[in-house]
Amino acid sequence: MTRRTPLRAACALAAALTAASGCVSVRQTEYEKILTERRDALEQVQTLSERNDALQSELTAQRKQIDTLQALGGPKRLDLLFRVERISLGRHTGGIDTDDKGGQDGIKVFLLPIDADGSVIKAAGDVKIQLFDLAADPAHNLVGEFRWTPEQLSKQWSSGFMAYHFSFECPWPDGPPQHDEITVRVEFTDYLTGKTFTAQDLCKVRLHAANAPIPSMTGGPQDS
Numbered sequence: 001m002t003r004r005t006p007l008r009a010a011c012a013l014a015a016a017l018t019a020a021s022g023c024v025s026v027r028q029t030e031y032e033k034i035l036t037e038r039r040d041a042l043e044q045v046q047t048l049s050e051r052n053d054a055l056q057s058e059l060t061a062q063r064k065q066i067d068t069l070q071a072l073g074g075p076k077r078l079d080l081l082f083r084v085e086r087i088s089l090g091r092h093t094g095g096i097d098t099d100d101k102g103g104q105d106g107i108k109v110f111l112l113p114i115d116a117d118g119s120v121i122k123a124a125g126d127v128k129i130q131l132f133d134l135a136a137d138p139a140h141n142l143v144g145e146f147r148w149t150p151e152q153l154s155k156q157w158s159s160g161f162m163a164y165h166f167s168f169e170c171p172w173p174d175g176p177p178q179h180d181e182i183t184v185r186v187e188f189t190d191y192l193t194g195k196t197f198t199a200q201d202l203c204k205v206r207l208h209a210a211n212a213p214i215p216s217m218t219g220g221p222q223d224s
Contacts, residue, residue: 084113084123084190087197090165093184095205098171103208106171107131111186112164113197120164122157124150128187129170133177143182144173150191180205 090110098105113123131143146168148156156166185200 081192082115082119082121083192084121084125084188084195084197085116086114087186087188087199088112088114089184089186089199089201090167093201094203095182096169097206098169101208103176104206105176106169107182107184107203107205109168109170109184109186111166111168111188111199113166113188113190122159122164123188124153124191126150126189126191127153127166127168129168130185130187131170131177132183132185133179133181134183135179135181136177143177144170146170176207177205180207 088111090112092108093110094107095104096106096108097103109129111127112120113125115121127148129146131145133141133143135141148168153166156168158165158167182203182205183200184203185198187196187198189196
């Protein structure tokens with residue numbers, strides 16, 4: 001029987017220890033991986049739990065809101081609110097002079113949203129204003145178009161003694177029109193009801209001398 005020398009025994013022991021160490025290292029890595037995966041899973045469970053709690057709270061709030069609206073009469077509650085029934089243009093709607101050069105440079109529009117009782121109310125909505133020179137070529141009679149969002153609309157409101165209205169300045173976008181009679185058309189979409197209301201009026205404007213309409217050359221018999 002062959003006897004191992006001390007050197008061979010030592011080498012065998014070292015090899016065995018190395019193999020054992022390698023196994024321990026692999027097991028340690030696998031263990032750490034399992035711990036990491038477990039920690040990630042717990043965090044996901046915690047996140048889902050918090051999201052579920054938030055959704056439950058939101059659902060509870062919505063149910064309370066529905067109960068409150070039903071107690072107020074459901075859809076019929078709109079009949080009890082002050083809402084727009086029609087719109088009108090203020091009597092001061094007309095031309096404005098912004099440069100003091102003798103002619104008017106656009107139209108200032110006064111918009112009055114009116115409720116069922118005939119009162120002017122401040123209402124949220126979209127506004128579109130169109131200016132037409134209907135005496136011009138029909139293909140080119142739109143002088144300008146202007147829009148305001150609900151966020152912009154709130155800045156256009158004025159209230160005071162005998163004055164409740166929205167006001168909008170609409171300058172000529174491409175220079176003055178050909179004629180001095182401008183049709184103003186306003187479209188208001190109410191955000192409360194979703195309804196759209198329209199109003200229009202004819203305004204006489206004063207053009208700059210260079211753009212003023214040529215006076216008629218016809219007239220009565222001349223004195224001899």
